Amino acid sequence: MESILLLIFGIGFIAFGxxxxxxxxxxxxxxxxxxxIFDFIAIWINKLPYWFTKTIYLLIGLGCLIGxxxxxx
Numbered sequence: 001m002e003s004i005l006l007l008i009f010g011i012g013f014i015a016f017g018x019x020x021x022x023x024x025x026x027x028x029x030x031x032x033x034x035x036x037i038f039d040f041i042a043i044w045i046n047k048l049p050y051w052f053t054k055t056i057y058l059l060i061g062l063g064c065l066i067g068x069x070x071x072x073x
Contacts, residue, residue: 013061
């Protein structure tokens with residue numbers, strides 16, 4: 001079960017990392033929807049440079065895919 005969740009998260013983070021561009025980075029944020037956690041994440045993501053955020057998304061996705069592979073076998 002863990003390998004399936006890691007696989008889904010891995011594919012999701014890689015897809016989000018690929019689609020992440022400068023315009024999305026400037027517009028990124030979850031708005032004020034009342035969630036303290038999402039607002040905190042949005043503040044820190046907006047402070048990071050575009051290339052660093054894109055790299056982090058891709059590395060998290062790759063890590064999840066590798067973790068999925070190792071937990072499956």
